[in-house]
Amino acid sequence: MKDLRAIREEVLVLGCQSGDAESFRGLVELMEAHLFYFVRRLVSNDETALDVMQDVWIQVFRKIRYLREPSKFRQWIFRIAHDTAVSAIRRERGRRSEPLEAVDPKELQSEEPELHGFDPSDVHRVILELNVKHREVLTLYYFEGLSYSDIAEVVGVPIGVVRSRLHYAKKAMEVILTRGEQHESA
Numbered sequence: 001m002k003d004l005r006a007i008r009e010e011v012l013v014l015g016c017q018s019g020d021a022e023s024f025r026g027l028v029e030l031m032e033a034h035l036f037y038f039v040r041r042l043v044s045n046d047e048t049a050l051d052v053m054q055d056v057w058i059q060v061f062r063k064i065r066y067l068r069e070p071s072k073f074r075q076w077i078f079r080i081a082h083d084t085a086v087s088a089i090r091r092e093r094g095r096r097s098e099p100l101e102a103v104d105p106k107e108l109q110s111e112e113p114e115l116h117g118f119d120p121s122d123v124h125r126v127i128l129e130l131n132v133k134h135r136e137v138l139t140l141y142y143f144e145g146l147s148y149s150d151i152a153e154v155v156g157v158p159i160g161v162v163r164s165r166l167h168y169a170k171k172a173m174e175v176i177l178t179r180g181e182q183h184e185s186a
Helices: 003-018 022-041 046-066 069-093 105-109 121-128 131-141 148-155 159-185
Strands: none
Touching: 003 022, 003 046, 022 069, 022 131, 046 105, 046 159, 069 121, 069 131, 069 148, 121 131, 121 159, 131 148, 131 159, 148 159
């Protein structure tokens, strides 16, 4: 059974597809914060994120009438946001280098971690220390509640790759968060 949010999204999408400007405003209000959070986890600064968001909404406005399955709107818009952010990252790459993951691969050999028991503000802060591919899957999985198959659709990789990235991203987060706790207690 669909939840209220999913039903509201579908109604707004159908309204947009029929040319209703209020429905488009409703979609923007519904999705803006979620999309900005996701995009900001991928790009280097707020200015770039705002540029990406503007491009995303222009694409949505132009292409929404071609969306065949309104129930897939969330995956569709996150895919647009992902692709637009990746393009922005590529443009920026000449101006800066990608931050490296500050985790020793040997520390990632333990069992599957869970991110429970850590302060949520620390998780939000530390996620920015991970590489882009890990940030995007963690954000989509934990903060947007997307399934593995939906994430695979958004980022354009097989489900196995999503599982692997999520696994290593959680391990890297656990290592970084645990290190932070050790530095605070010292």
